[in-house]
Each structure stands twice: as structure tokens, then as C-alpha cells.
Amino acid sequence: MVDASRHPKVDVRTYTEVERVEGFVGNFKAQLREKARFVFEDRCNGCGDCAEVCPIEVPNYFELNIAPRKAIDVAMSQSVPLVYNIDMDSCIECYQCVEACGELDAIDFSMEDKLVWEDIGSIVIATGFNHFDPSAMTEYGYGRFPNVITAMEMERLNNSAGPTGGNLIRPSDGKNPESIAIINCVGSRDKRFNPSCSNFCCMYAIKNAVLLKQAYPDMELSVYYIDIRTPSKGYEEFYDRARKLGIRFIQGRPGLITEDPETQNVFVHSEDRDLGRVTEREYDMVMLNQAAIPQPDADTISSVLNITQSPGGWFMEYHPKLRPLDTPTDGIFLAGACQGPKDIPSSVAQGAGAAARAGRVVHSEEWEIEPTVAVVWEDRCISAEGKKCGVCVRACPYGSILYEEGKAPEIVTAKCHGCGGCVAECPHNAITQLHFTDAQILAQIQTLLADKPEEKILAFRCHWCSYGGADLAGVSHFDYSANERGLRVMCSARMDADFIYEAFRLGAGAVLFSGCHPQDCHYITGQRVGAKRAKRMLKQFERVGMTSGRFRIEWISAAEGDKYARVVNEMQDVLDSIPEEELQEEIEKLQPYMEKRARRMREVPQIEEAASFAEKIALGHGTQDPAST
Amino acid sequence: MVGDNGNNEIRIGVFLCHCGSNIAGVVDPREIAEYAATLPNVVRSVDTMYACADSGQSLIKEEIQKHNLNRVVVSACSVRMHEPTFRAVVKEAGLNPFLMEMANIREQCTWAHGHHPEEALEKAKSLTAAAVAKARFLTPLDMIKVPVTQKAMVVGGGVAGINAALDLADQGVETILVEKEPTIGGVMAQLNKTFPTMDCSI
Numbered sequence: 001m002v003d004a005s006r007h008p009k010v011d012v013r014t015y016t017e018v019e020r021v022e023g024f025v026g027n028f029k030a031q032l033r034e035k036a037r038f039v040f041e042d043r044c045n046g047c048g049d050c051a052e053v054c055p056i057e058v059p060n061y062f063e064l065n066i067a068p069r070k071a072i073d074v075a076m077s078q079s080v081p082l083v084y085n086i087d088m089d090s091c092i093e094c095y096q097c098v099e100a101c102g103e104l105d106a107i108d109f110s111m112e113d114k115l116v117w118e119d120i121g122s123i124v125i126a127t128g129f130n131h132f133d134p135s136a137m138t139e140y141g142y143g144r145f146p147n148v149i150t151a152m153e154m155e156r157l158n159n160s161a162g163p164t165g166g167n168l169i170r171p172s173d174g175k176n177p178e179s180i181a182i183i184n185c186v187g188s189r190d191k192r193f194n195p196s197c198s199n200f201c202c203m204y205a206i207k208n209a210v211l212l213k214q215a216y217p218d219m220e221l222s223v224y225y226i227d228i229r230t231p232s233k234g235y236e237e238f239y240d241r242a243r244k245l246g247i248r249f250i251q252g253r254p255g256l257i258t259e260d261p262e263t264q265n266v267f268v269h270s271e272d273r274d275l276g277r278v279t280e281r282e283y284d285m286v287m288l289n290q291a292a293i294p295q296p297d298a299d300t301i302s303s304v305l306n307i308t309q310s311p312g313g314w315f316m317e318y319h320p321k322l323r324p325l326d327t328p329t330d331g332i333f334l335a336g337a338c339q340g341p342k343d344i345p346s347s348v349a350q351g352a353g354a355a356a357r358a359g360r361v362v363h364s365e366e367w368e369i370e371p372t373v374a375v376v377w378e379d380r381c382i383s384a385e386g387k388k389c390g391v392c393v394r395a396c397p398y399g400s401i402l403y404e405e406g407k408a409p410e411i412v413t414a415k416c417h418g419c420g421g422c423v424a425e426c427p428h429n430a431i432t433q434l435h436f437t438d439a440q441i442l443a444q445i446q447t448l449l450a451d452k453p454e455e456k457i458l459a460f461r462c463h464w465c466s467y468g469g470a471d472l473a474g475v476s477h478f479d480y481s482a483n484e485r486g487l488r489v490m491c492s493a494r495m496d497a498d499f500i501y502e503a504f505r506l507g508a509g510a511v512l513f514s515g516c517h518p519q520d521c522h523y524i525t526g527q528r529v530g531a532k533r534a535k536r537m538l539k540q541f542e543r544v545g546m547t548s549g550r551f552r553i554e555w556i557s558a559a560e561g562d563k564y565a566r567v568v569n570e571m572q573d574v575l576d577s578i579p580e581e582e583l584q585e586e587i588e589k590l591q592p593y594m595e596k597r598a599r600r601m602r603e604v605p606q607i608e609e610a611a612s613f614a615e616k617i618a619l620g621h622g623t624q625d626p627a628s629t
Numbered sequence: 630m631v632g633d634n635g636n637n638e639i640r641i642g643v644f645l646c647h648c649g650s651n652i653a654g655v656v657d658p659r660e661i662a663e664y665a666a667t668l669p670n671v672v673r674s675v676d677t678m679y680a681c682a683d684s685g686q687s688l689i690k691e692e693i694q695k696h697n698l699n700r701v702v703v704s705a706c707s708v709r710m711h712e713p714t715f716r717a718v719v720k721e722a723g724l725n726p727f728l729m730e731m732a733n734i735r736e737q738c739t740w741a742h743g744h745h746p747e748e749a750l751e752k753a754k755s756l757t758a759a760a761v762a763k764a765r766f767l768t769p770l771d772m773i774k775v776p777v778t779q780k781a782m783v784v785g786g787g788v789a790g791i792n793a794a795l796d797l798a799d800q801g802v803e804t805i806l807v808e809k810e811p812t813i814g815g816v817m818a819q820l821n822k823t824f825p826t827m828d829c830s831i
Binding site for chain 2: 001003004005007008009010011012013014015016017018024025026027028030032037062064074075076078079080081083085118119120121122123124125126127128129152155156158159162203204206207210211234235237238301305318319322335336337338342343344347348350351352354355356358359361362363364365366367368369370371372373413414434435437439440441443444446447448450451463467468470471473474475477478479480482483484485486487488565606609610613614616617
């Protein structure tokens, strides 16, 4: 901690939050809110005279609220930086602290939050985790029975720097406990709260048991567990040491804790698998080993930084094996438990790894980004002909389109992120996206629907989420209908209405329009541009009599492989439920409508060529001399 | 310019990956390769045990040069897995990296439809053909080069963030360490001793 504050290249900004992040790899702009401390960092010398005279005491978050702090105080004596701050919610503004501070003149009641902008090349997210609140598990009586405490409360009570100076006392009567039960998996591996394993708590239970046994050799210690998981180096040996110290490990998940109202001792009711029966044992105290859960503001961080979350709320890595420290946003990396529960050795290792990944970016003089940007065909733009338009400007989430009436818009390449929203929205097909041109996509659509289109489910997926969801369905070997034919674009914003009309014109049985959940969109508001269009089309299709379910809109994240498989299977069920002749009839009836709707796309350069090429593929089974294999 | 390699004829090479048994255990890549060979503008269509391995990469490079290919389709796994790999391969062989297109016949085909090999084969052919169709219209593109601000930001001053900030700083990078609480240290600073070595946490 101190190393960080002393390092000349580290600028420690405590009591500061990230409000906004704009820009892209190598060129981020971050807006930071420096919260008002009401104490000048450069003047405060940490003497503590102010806290001594302060008459107000409030709970100290750092001590899990089991000890007080003054309205002007530091979290702990080893705070870095050792600078006091005033909790204005509890301060009565008696100004005794100002007097005590005297000539240092470090206190300023008029201080306000400051907003500052910083230019940043790369970002490491290390926002950590939070602890599950066990009061939600009423069977354990936390909050009702004073001698049932959490693991973090135990950390402070059995800590020489803690409020009792390391003298472990039980909250009900201040006596030293002679027996303690530690209960594992409180809120983890529990389908009511968090189904996953919190990774480090088995070792954490053993650590606390060993520490207590070393400090109080006569103490009776039991650890209740479902499984003991000690997979890392030296961990199993540590567990072995605990058993040799006489700590009792009981396999069983306690179902109930009760209290003797007189002694306030607690009874743990649990199965004991060694004995093969349910037991009821009395202890002076119980420590609940809480699950690790995502930070309460993880959603905010994820939307500010444009990074994705896994279903449990942890930040999602680009690829669990190949790029475990990267986020899908180039230039932003993950370290520590914000990505998933992790112990200290793993967090330190990941911090070092993320620093190396982030260093790769900032040590480069320039960084290469994909050229999949939007380009305007001036001769097709009606604005260039003097007509009013500007649709493209409204679709752009980045403000990268310069528009002036009477001229074709200009796209600032360095600002364009390549979502394709303007391309799909342009009513005159006057914009294209490099590497995802209308001709390229049309050629794919036609090829995928070349054979028995009425049986096919054509699935448009965005690169970042739904394509990843489809990948995960495969990785997890979730069986879904093999009639699905997938097609990838960068964002649902690029899923042009023309593509959907064209797919149905060609006789597609069903079409899936699938992208990120709105908060996960890789292009700020790209998903919303796509969603608005898709919803409009859904209404149109209803109006013209399309069977419900043949066109479906779904937001599927890269972590939702199960959802991808389920959605495709449900679409297959819709197709199976329509008699073959009826479906054919419906397709034919709607064809003129689709043809009319998609007609403008036909004017786009290369479209006819793409159509005839795809036709050759469709008819070309064996017509060309086979290239040698 | 229609093609690359200095000629105007589109010459597509298709490479079918077995991925050991991951793909070949469900469908026969040779059958897909034979089918792809019949598609317009496909001048080479070959299968290989592992397209991403050295041997597979060398094969692709040799075939590009030997047959003057100017478009490459790799029918293998997810673009999220190996698009950078195969872009680099075609680049080494002198082609623009954007003249390579992948068909995902592993994650999105054989892994999902392992119990329906016939349908999986039909789908794998269709996905490969769609990649060929797109490849026909690919154009060479240059990466966009952007300048880089030589400064990093670490959000969160717990044990992971502190280590990341120190390592970046030791690399010589100006680093801002942002922490929302009044002190850095995070959960780690609240702990007594830490396992397995039992040393103190701060």
C-alpha cells in the first residue's frame, strides 16, 4: 500500500470515482469525481488532533460498524494516504476540528466535489467484490442472535489492529468464547442466493480456525462444510495442518441455528455425515463464512466502461482461456475478484498480468484498430442533392458524422467504431460498412437460404454478444436445431431491414434478430438503434399476417449459451407447428410485400453481382469442374 | 482491383479443419472440401488435421503461393478463437489479411449438433458456402493506426489494483490509481493474517 503512494509514477487518487469514460483504445478520456474530503490532502499531516476533539461518533465502515469513528477521522491508522476526511452526514459543524488543526489550516468546510478529465491510453478494472449479507438467511439468525457473526466481523475482532486490540470477545457479554463453529458456504453453492462456489472460503475458514487455535489452544473449533476445496499449491497441506491441530471438520450443511435465551449460547443443527445422523451442538459463538458477490455498483461500472457481465454479475473476460484478462473492449483489462471470486495469490497474479496487458498498449506509439468503418457513397446521398435528411447523424452513437445541409455527410474515420447503425438506417442505402457490405451480407443470406429455405432459421447475431452466446451453446454442447443458419455482423444496429425482407422474400422459415442486452452494447446505443428498427418490423409483419414467432427479437449475451439454444429450439417449434402447405402459402402471399420493401437494396453497387454469384452457388452443386482436393 | 496478388481473377482457396475429432468426429471434412471445390471461383479446397497448427498454417501459405490464391476461406472454429491467427497466416503469405473469411463449423455446428451428423454435415457445407460467397466480395483493407496516450488508469485500489498499478509504474508508465474509499487497501487491508503463509495483510 505504502509502495503505491511512494512510487513517483503512481498517482493515487482516493475518495475518487470514475464518472464517465469516452474514446477508444489508446485514446480514452476519463471523467473523475474527486469527492470533497473537506481536508486538504497536501496540508493534513495525519496527526489526529482534529478527531480527538470531535464530539461526534458514527459507525466505522472499515471496522464493519462494530467500532466507532469520529465525524472527522481516518478509516484506520495505516490509511494510505493518511489524510482525514469529514463525514458531512454526521458532522454538526461545531468547528472544533478547525481550531485543533490550528496553523496547518488543512480543514475547509467549503470544499466541493471536483470533476476532472484525464487522457488515458489503457485501463485496468480492479473493483473487487462484496460480501453476501447473511441476514437474508433467516435460519442462521444473523442480526437476531448477537453471538452469530460474519467472517469479516471475526477478522476485525481477532486482529491486533482491530477495535478490541485482538482480544476476541463475544458480542453478547464480552467474554472470551471457548467454542466456536465456523459455517461454510453461507450464501454460496445455494440456489436461493448464489449457485456458484466462492472459491476462497474453504481456505479462509481453515485460516481463521488455525489462527484461533494458535491464539487459544484450548478453544473447541468446528468447521461445517459441504466439501473442502483446497486445489492450489500448499493448500491441502495447510488443511492437513489444521486437522492435526485438533480442529474438527464436520461434513454437513447446518439447516438451523437456535439460541439459549439465558446464556445466549448458540446451537447448530446439522447433519454430520461421519455419524450418519442429524446433530445439535452447542457453541459460544458462530462465524458465518459469507459468499463473495459482485460489488453493488458493478452495473454502473459496467455501463460506464462498456464492459459485459456474466450472469452472476461478475465482469466478463473476452475469452475464458485465451484472453482471460481482456474485456471485449480493446484497451480495458480485468484484475482480481471483479472478474469472479479470487484469493489473494490469484488477485496479485492477475494484477501483474493485467499490468502487462495494459502495458502492451501504452508502450506502443500507435495502435492498430479494425478498418470496419462506415463509408458514404456521395452519389446516392439525397442530402448531397440538396434534400433534407440527417438520419445517419441521429443513428451514430459517437457523433462521428459531420453533417451539413446540401452536402453528403462526412464520417470521421478515427471516431467511427464500426457498429454499422448509420449504414442500416440510411433510407437510400448511401452508406456502406467496410468488411460488412450489403453485397457481402446479401451473398451470405442467399447462400444460407439456397436449399429448402422454408425449413431454415436464419439467425442474425452481433459479434460481441449473441455470436458469443451461440459459441457458448456449442462449447456447452447444448443441442439446438441444426436448421439454424447463423450470420455475423458487428452490432444489431447493422441488421438492415433490407436483410430481413430479403430473407423472407427468399422464403426463410424464420428469422432471428439477436444482439446484446441494451446495457451490454459495445457501441453505446447501437443496440437501441437496432431494437427500434426490429420492433417496427415486428409490427409490420404482424399487420401483413405473418405467423407470430417467425420473426423473433432476442437479446442474448455471450454468457447465455443456454438461452441461444432455447430460443432457436422454440423457433423450430413454431415452424413445426405450422402445416407445410400453410407455411408455403404464407411465404408466397408475403413475397410481393417483401420484394417491394427490399427493392431499394437492389440499387446498391455489387448487389446484382452478389445475387448472381450466390445463385451460382445454389445451382452450382457439381456444375463446375471440381478443384482438386 | 478485383483480386489481389496482382491479378483480376478471383481465386478462392478453402481449408477444412478436422480439429482432431472435434469436427471430424461428427462430419467428414473431406466431404465438405469436395463440395466446396465445386463452388464458383474456388480453385483449391483441401482438408487439414489442425488448420491452426504449424503444419496447417504452412499448408495455407504454400497453397496461397502455389495456386496464386487471392481469397482464403478457413472452415474451422469461431472467429473469436482464431480469426487473428488466420489473418496473420494470409498476411505472411503476402495477402491482405482482410481477404480471409472464416466459417464456424465447430462451436456453431459439430459441437452443437453432435447427435445429428447428417444435419451437421449439411449445415457445415452451407456455412462454408456462405463464407465463400462473402469471400468473393472481400476487399483488401488497411488497419487504422491511432496514436496512444502513454498513461494508464487502474480503477480500484485493492490488492489486485495496487499490484497492477505498481507493475505498470515499474514499467515506466504514468499510472492513476483511482479508489472510491478514502484509503487504498480494499478488503485485504481489513484482514488479519493471510493464508497459506500466515503473513500480515498490509
